[in-house]
Amino acid sequence: xxxxxxxxxxxxxxxxxxxxxxxxxxxxxxxxxxxxxxxxxxxxxxxxxxxxxxxxxxxxxxxxxxxxxxxxxxxxxxxxxxxxxxxxxxxxxxxxxxxxxxxxxxxxxxxxxxxxxxxxxxxxxxxxxxxxxxxxxxxxxxxxxxxxxxxxxxxx
Amino acid sequence: xxxxxxxxxxxxxxxxxxxxxxxxxxxxxxxxxxxxxxxxxxxxxxxxxxxxxxxxxxxxxxxxxxxxxxxxxxxxxxxxxxxxxxxxxxxxxxxxxxxxxxxxxxxxxxxxxxxxxxxxxxxxxxxxxxxxxxxxxxxxxxxxxxxxxxxxxxxxxxxxxxxxxxxxxxxxxxxxxxxxxxxxxxxxxxxxxxxxxxxxxxxxxxxxxxxxxxxxxxxxxxxxxxxxxxxxxxxxxxxxxxxxxxxxxxxxxxxxxxxxx
Amino acid sequence: xxxxxxxxxxxxxxxxxxxxxxxxxxxxxxxxxxxxxxxxxxxxxxxxxxxxxxxxxxxxxxxxxxxxxxxxxxxxxxxxxxxxxxxxxxxxxxxxxxxxxxxxxxxxxxxxxxxxxxxxxxxxxxxxxxxxxxxxxxxxxxxxxxxxxxxxxxxxxxxxxxxxxxxxxxxxxxxxxxxxxxxxxxxxxxxxxxxxxxxxxxxxxxxxxxxxxxxxxxxxxxxxxxxxxxxxxxxxxxxxxxxxxxxxxxxxxxxxxxxxxxxxxxxxxxxxxxxxxxxxxxxxxxxxxxxxxxxxxxx
Numbered sequence: 001x002x003x004x005x006x007x008x009x010x011x012x013x014x015x016x017x018x019x020x021x022x023x024x025x026x027x028x029x030x031x032x033x034x035x036x037x038x039x040x041x042x043x044x045x046x047x048x049x050x051x052x053x054x055x056x057x058x059x060x061x062x063x064x065x066x067x068x069x070x071x072x073x074x075x076x077x078x079x080x081x082x083x084x085x086x087x088x089x090x091x092x093x094x095x096x097x098x099x100x101x102x103x104x105x106x107x108x109x110x111x112x113x114x115x116x117x118x119x120x121x122x123x124x125x126x127x128x129x130x131x132x133x134x135x136x137x138x139x140x141x142x143x144x145x146x147x148x149x150x151x152x153x154x155x156x
Numbered sequence: 157x158x159x160x161x162x163x164x165x166x167x168x169x170x171x172x173x174x175x176x177x178x179x180x181x182x183x184x185x186x187x188x189x190x191x192x193x194x195x196x197x198x199x200x201x202x203x204x205x206x207x208x209x210x211x212x213x214x215x216x217x218x219x220x221x222x223x224x225x226x227x228x229x230x231x232x233x234x235x236x237x238x239x240x241x242x243x244x245x246x247x248x249x250x251x252x253x254x255x256x257x258x259x260x261x262x263x264x265x266x267x268x269x270x271x272x273x274x275x276x277x278x279x280x281x282x283x284x285x286x287x288x289x290x291x292x293x294x295x296x297x298x299x300x301x302x303x304x305x306x307x308x309x310x311x312x313x314x315x316x317x318x319x320x321x322x323x324x325x326x327x328x329x330x331x332x333x334x335x336x337x338x339x340x341x342x343x344x345x346x347x348x349x350x351x352x353x354x355x356x357x358x359x360x361x362x363x364x365x366x367x368x369x370x371x372x373x374x375x376x377x378x379x380x381x382x383x384x385x386x387x388x389x390x391x392x393x394x395x396x397x398x399x400x401x402x403x404x405x406x407x408x409x410x411x412x413x414x415x416x417x
Numbered sequence: 418x419x420x421x422x423x424x425x426x427x428x429x430x431x432x433x434x435x436x437x438x439x440x441x442x443x444x445x446x447x448x449x450x451x452x453x454x455x456x457x458x459x460x461x462x463x464x465x466x467x468x469x470x471x472x473x474x475x476x477x478x479x480x481x482x483x484x485x486x487x488x489x490x491x492x493x494x495x496x497x498x499x500x501x502x503x504x505x506x507x508x509x510x511x512x513x514x515x516x517x518x519x520x521x522x523x524x525x526x527x528x529x530x531x532x533x534x535x536x537x538x539x540x541x542x543x544x545x546x547x548x549x550x551x552x553x554x555x556x557x558x559x560x561x562x563x564x565x566x567x568x569x570x571x572x573x574x575x576x577x578x579x580x581x582x583x584x585x586x587x588x589x590x591x592x593x594x595x596x597x598x599x600x601x602x603x604x605x606x607x608x609x610x611x612x613x614x615x616x617x618x619x620x621x622x623x624x625x626x627x628x629x630x631x632x633x634x635x636x637x638x639x640x641x642x643x644x645x646x647x648x649x650x651x652x653x654x655x656x657x658x659x660x661x662x663x664x665x666x667x668x669x670x671x672x673x674x675x676x677x678x679x680x681x682x683x684x685x686x687x688x689x690x691x692x693x694x695x696x697x698x699x700x701x702x703x704x705x706x707x708x709x710x711x712x713x714x715x716x
Contacts (some may be wrong), residue, residue, distance in 0.1 A: 004199075007202060007203065007206045007210075008202055010206060010210045011202050011205045011206050011209070011210060013210075014205065014206075014209045014210045014213060014311075014314065015205070015314065017213070017314075017318060018209075018313070018314025018315070018317050018318055019314070019317075020321075021314070021317035021318040021320070021321035021322075022313075022314075022317040022321075022356075022360070024321045024324075025253060025317060025320055025321055025324075025356050026352055026356055028324075028343065028347075029249045029253065029320075029321075029324055029346055029347070029350050029356070030249075030253070030346075030347065030350040030351060030352040030355060030356045031347050031348065031349075031350065031351055031352060056348065056351070057348070058344070058348055065344065068348075105242070110345075110348070110349075
């Protein structure tokens, strides 16, 4: 009888450990923890160019992740990208005149949306639009500009 | 007539292989048909979860951790050349969760538990234990094979999850602990890039499929073995070889279906 | 297909002796139908015909021995009776049920009334002696634990191994394993027990123990027993009726005394263990000179 009991306990521990491992993979390794709080609220931002920003890219302020990119659509009238940002529910005091930039993490890293807070006493709410945006820096364009300036300097 | 002999031999072995596949499928149907009976006797399943699952934990855990550490080391040297060492977590986690976890676990289980299953069933056949059960009016397929089959199918994804989780920790240990990758970047990048449904769930589905295939092959080889010591030893070898080939081939097919859009 | 093999074609009785004895054995039990009635049995495996139109009756309440040289399909016959193998033609009726026409459920129900002692014992290796004997009881009878324990210990007592109840099969000698298997075979109080070579490979003491056990269990338990064996003196000493089969046919039948005095040359060769006789010492081969001189013609 003792051995059956030990077996049962060990099997129970085995199943628990397996589930724990799955839980770890879900919450710590994958994005389920971020996707789980799908509540929060949505902000809209229009960019002239989003570079290689993707759905689920992080949205951060002062380097802290506040949410993620939920959707990216294209507005045919203004020829702009409309990015929906899903901000976690806890961060509900983002000033109305906040600035949204698309930055690159590292030289070749992935792109993310960085929010720079403004000074307005009003806060953004669900569905509001961020007015001030700055597009992604596109490497080729920067290099092109740099060469153009150099050439202009040289000719002077 | 002499010239046709090789052709006839090819035909014979082809037919024999087909007959084997047919027998294997009939056996699988009989095994699955025993599921309702198994649910009434969960004790049988627990015993098999013990011998297939619990007894494999150590080798799975150790291999997982080491595979993760190697991934961390190798990944760091490649990624740091591009100044992207922060992406180490993505590389380690994605390759473990998608591929290495399910596949290596399946190969290890085929070697440790699958061969043991084949030998056990083959010996039970050789020593007439299966016949004896039949004579006691107990269906040996339902009583002996069904619990082993579902034990294997249940244990495999749990073992694969442990392998992947410990592998990620191994990669983290090497990357963050030894090589100085930033801890926050390691997890942050990983979480941003590894998708639960796309990566983790697909990995789990893979390992369930591998669980079915590995235990099915092991049980069939044992049940179909020639009931002699040479026959059982041949069947054990075949069990491991067939299971390994099936896992690798199926992994390609599943990967193409899951990630190949 | 089966109809093409009339029972009259059975060549067993053609070998002299049998007529009177056949009448003797079967008419004794003419009132009750035999426990097992085999008619026109034909069975071939891997292209080799093992039985060809065999008729055989096993009476109730007696010890019936089926004897014959190795490789004559004695074990196969037991498996056919138990429904583990299916014949190509002919019928096997056990206790008024045609074994090979039964549904799975009915066949399993019939098997609970049969016990079989396998040559190797075939104990389940991962269960103790007690659990092995308890196995069929736990499967087919819902008994309270205390009653189950008492029953199992009684069965083990009957084979003299109550003291070994908590040993594992690997710790038993061959003779003890066979006795445990015997206790398991009779655990459900079956109507018949089939013994597959029960005396082979036993030392004289365990052989004696098994011989007396078989007889004792048969008489005390009101069983019918079928013994398949090639151990001549032991089997003749306990069998009520004996069939001798060779090459898929019955070559002699009768009570043990009748069979042991049978004059048929094949029967005599088998019973007396003569190395050469109707059954040749040499496996069929071309003349030795041909083989030695290299023109035997193989390959």
